[in-house]
Every structure is written in structure tokens, then in C-alpha cells.
Amino acid sequence: MGCCSGRSMLMFFCALQLITAVERQVFDFLGYQWAPILVNFLHVIVVILGLFGTVQYKPRYVVLYIVWTVFWVTWNVFICCLYLDLGGLSKDSDYLSLGLSSYRSWWKDNGPGCENRNLPTTRWQHLESPALVSELGCVLEYQYIEVMHSALQLSISALGFVFACYVVNIFNEEEDTYLYK
Numbered sequence: 001m002g003c004c005s006g007r008s009m010l011m012f013f014c015a016l017q018l019i020t021a022v023e024r025q026v027f028d029f030l031g032y033q034w035a036p037i038l039v040n041f042l043h044v045i046v047v048i049l050g051l052f053g054t055v056q057y058k059p060r061y062v063v064l065y066i067v068w069t070v071f072w073v074t075w076n077v078f079i080c081c082l083y084l085d086l087g088g089l090s091k092d093s094d095y096l097s098l099g100l101s102s103y104r105s106w107w108k109d110n111g112p113g114c115e116n117r118n119l120p121t122t123r124w125q126h127l128e129s130p131a132l133v134s135e136l137g138c139v140l141e142y143q144y145i146e147v148m149h150s151a152l153q154l155s156i157s158a159l160g161f162v163f164a165c166y167v168v169n170i171f172n173e174e175e176d177t178y179l180y181k
Helices: 002-030 034-055 059-083 106-110 142-179
Strands: none
Touching (some): 002 034, 002 142, 034 059, 106 142
């Protein structure tokens, strides 16, 4: 009975990961961010294999999913640090585009509530009191949207990791039971 609930929870988290990864993949394509596109593509493949391993009682595929999840969590921590400018990383760097284009996050130009992104010809609001204009009128800045995407991926992956470890344990116990009968 424990195996079925663990398996169904792992399948649920794999499905959630697929949905959020495809959504993230779309916005990475729109922003021409080549490194995340490649990593997301691999993520989708491994999550599908983990889902297959769960359904077909193939613990090796689930173990592959577990190992990949450790990398995926590390990748999402890197993305969070990059967009929050932590650890010497900068959101203005070209790490994610692999230096192939000058594009940045799609959300930078198309964020929620962004009214007018056309900067004035002079970057100063008023010549009497110079306040540099960098962005106009966004409800939520793009780096926080990217961090929220990564945080969602982190939380789903962490729960998927826990259930995958549980499922592999159950698979091993069932295998041991069959050997001693």
C-alpha cells in the first residue's frame, strides 16, 4: 500500500516538473537563453525517464532521476544566485546566452504590468535633480520572476527527490521479499 501512494506521488511530482519545465522552456526560447534551453531539454528527458521507471518498476531509471535532481537543484540555485547578483554573479552577464547573443530574459522586456519601456532620449528624468532612469513602470522586476520560477522548480524537485528515494527503497524491499520466498 505504501508503494502505491509513493509511486503516485512521484508520478504527480514528475508531471508537475514536466509542466513547469515546458513553461520555463518557452520563455527561455523567447529570450534566446541557450544554456537554460539545453538544460531544460535534458531535464524533460530525464523526468520522462523517471516517470517511466516509476510506472514500469524500473529502479535504475528512478535512480537516474534522483541523480539528475541533485544537478537540477544545483542549476536552479545557480539561476537564483545569478538573478539576485549573489556570489560574484551578475544578471547582466551573458552566461545564459552562452555569449552568442545580447538577449536577456524575456521577462525583462515583457514583464507583468510594464507599461512603457521606451526610455527617454536623455536618461535623466530632470536636469535639475539628476535621477538616472533605468526602467519604467513594472509591477514586478524580471529578475524576481526568474527567481520565483527557479524557487518553484527547487521546491517541486526537492519533493520529487524525497518521493523518488522512497520509491527506490520500496522497490528494493519488494525485490528482497521476492528473493527470500
